Amino acid sequence: MTLDAILDLTSLVLILLGAILCLTAAIGLLRFPDVLTRLHAATKPQVLGLILICVAIALSLRAWPVIAFLVPVILMQLATAPLSAHMVGRQAYRNGTIGEASLYVDELAESRGTPPAAGG
Template sequence: MIDFIKGSLILVGACLMLLSAIGLLRLPDLLTRMHATTKAAALGVILIMAAVGMHFAQAGVVARAFAIITFILITAPIAAHVIGRAGYFVGTKLWSGTIKDELRPNYDPLTHELKSGLETRENAKRQPRDSDPD
């Protein structure tokens, strides 16, 4: 039974990594590619490391597999976020089907400064509206 579980984990992990590679080739822009590679590949590696820990069943190997899983869970989303932001800031074109760009109102491409959402809301409160009576 344990061999079936290990084989299933390896097979599902490998399929997720294959899906990640296909997403990298087929998806239209940087941000969607980052999403595919980060989510699917990270989960694929986690499943394979779980199978490795189950296969060897030694404290040292299980500890290393757990450390790798923890490292991937911590670093993969952060790395994808940083690479995606860097790609956006250097002007990588978004897909033509992109519906919403939440950074556009807060990003100044000339100074490369990004205003936080709080600064934007505070500035909107301070500016008088055209419909307000004086």
């Protein structure tokens, strides 16, 4: 097998794995019962699936402009997914949507009475 065939086969496998991870993330968003597990499903497999698909595209096209375009896409996803999950989880905690029985450690218990604008 030539190097081009090996890279094409590798990109095919990576796209398939990335698509499966994105599909499991979507199924997890629909099937999981509470906010914390849905946040886990929305961030971890989806981000890894996107990274795998971007790497597969870079391997398939083998061009520097494509890589230069995909690197910021991956970096923005890595920067925004944890931040948005943190903000959604924090708001769910403040609203009381997260059951206290499901928390092992409650580090925000003392800030529960603090208004959001007070910096707590």
